[in-house]
Amino acid sequence: MFHAFPDHYTQVENLFEDGEWAILEWKGSGTWQGEFAGMPPNGKSYKLQGFAFFHVTNGKICFQRFQLRSDFGLFCTFGDLLKAEPTPMLSR
Known part of the structure; x- marks a missing residue:
């Protein structure tokens, strides 16, 4: 994964917590x-x-729910993958 996207980064924008619950807001980018998945780079x-x-109990994360907000960037980047024949990695 890092070979395909060597400049990928993720940056924390905000972290909110209230008792046993926390919300992490992030952004990232790459090229x-x-x-990747048998496809040449574009x-x-x-x-x-x-x-x-995150639900935190006794200082440990016991539950995480992830939500991606802006998947349009991925569709633009991986459009070629969506048109390709399935590979073993993509068909799981």
Whole structure:
């Protein structure tokens, strides 16, 4: 994964907590620069934003729910994958 997107980064934008619940808001980006799922790189960049909910008990995360907010960047970057024949990795 990191070979395909060597410049990928994720940055925490906000972290909110209230008792046993926390919400993490993040953003990230990268560029498809290496082979991924059997497809050659296309040089396209993507930007993502998202957030995650955490339930924390006794100082440990016991539940996480992830929600991606902006998947349009992924559709633009991986459009070629969506048209390709399924590979063993994609058909699981």
